[in-house]
Amino acid sequence: MADAAELPNPFTPLAFLPPDLASQFEVTRYVFAATLGAYTWDIGLNLGDDYTLLFKRRVHFPTIVYFLSRAFTLAYILACFIGAVAPVKNCNAGMVALDICLVLSQTSTALLFFFRVTAVWHPNKIAYAVFFILWLGILGAGITDPVGVRGAHIGPTMQCITTTVPKTAELTVILPLIYDTAVFLAINYRILAHTMVADSSMSRLRVVLGGKGLSIVSQALLETGQLFYLIAVLAYLVVLVLLKLPQLSSVYHTMLAIPTIALGNAMACLVFRRIKLGLISPDGTSYIPTSDFHATANPRSLPLHLHRTFGTTAELGSNTAFPLDVRVQTVVDKFEDGTEGSEASKPTDLA
Helix, strand or coil: CCCHHHCCCCCCHHHHCCHHHHHHHHHHHHHHHHHHHHHHHHHHHCHHHHHHHHHCCCCCHHHHHHHHHHHHHHHHHHHHHHHHHCCCCCHHHHHHHHHHHHHHHHHHHHHHHHHHHHHHCCCCHHHHHHHHHHHHHHHHHHHHHHHHCEEEECCCCCCEEEEECCHHHHHHHHHHHHHHHHHHHHHHHHHHHHHECCCCHHHHHHHHHCHHHHHHHHHHHHHCCHHHHHHHHHHHHHHHHHHCCCCCCHHHHHHHHHHHHHHHHHHHHHHHHHHHCCCCCCCCCCCCCCECCCCCCCHHHCCHHHHHHCCCHHHHCCCCCCCCEEECCCHHHHHHHCCCCCCCCCEEECC
8 A cells, every 4th residue: 555645635534534434424525515505596596585575574573583594504504514625623612513503593493383383373372382392392402412512633634524423412303303293283284174174074084085175185285385394394204214224424414414404494484485475374274275165153264365355444335234343364464473463353343
């Protein structure tokens, strides 16, 4: 074997790693670069919508969380890429910084899910409490992650590599998976309950299994953004399975987190933008056709266009023969404010 002095570049980091580990490290660089490129491209494609949200819509706390989640996720991906290709003086400090970005990205993305599910289940306080506790679980699991992650320089170079990933790191995958799955199922339940208002469970089952009913259910899930949430859930599920494979090193375990975090954030932000721009209803019921529809006295189950039919006294004309008591509901503002909306929920006599 040739001496190190005879090699063209004896201090390249990969020269100091075993062949298998060097190959994994190189694959990690490619994945980081591809993820950074894809996420940056997603930001670029949606700059117009982001401009609209920031300057042409009212900016409330959920919108601030939206932009923070984009910034934290981009910072996490960028820091991971820089750490994989650039020299770093203190590897452990760099790992802690990466994990802090990870915690901020995960919690802010989960908060977008929280806004969505609580808007769908508004004003159910039990749902609010349950999902808030789950969100706190994600925050708590993320805080413990930076404590055990360790890195080291590769040989005499300044290039860092992950050497230790603690067992508690699995919680940063398990809890978001539980949380995202719960959000997905909770919203689906509300959507399907609105879509199928048959009298019995067997009638609802026939609606789902029937061709027409199945197409209505599929349309409802697609139009309310549930497909994007499902993608985020599946991404976390795949990562959890791969983390359990003993043949994968800690390098691969770290690598898998990057595209998962980016994909989950992109999906949550996509749903948020569509809601804010009026393409998806925050309450999960508007714009959805119903199957086996029955009359109901619940104004929340009415399509959005029926709410707007009674929007102004000008549209009612001067007919005051009977008092008209309707519930004024601006679902986008309710989603944006994240509050009970006491003013909006009061019956208004338009007569």
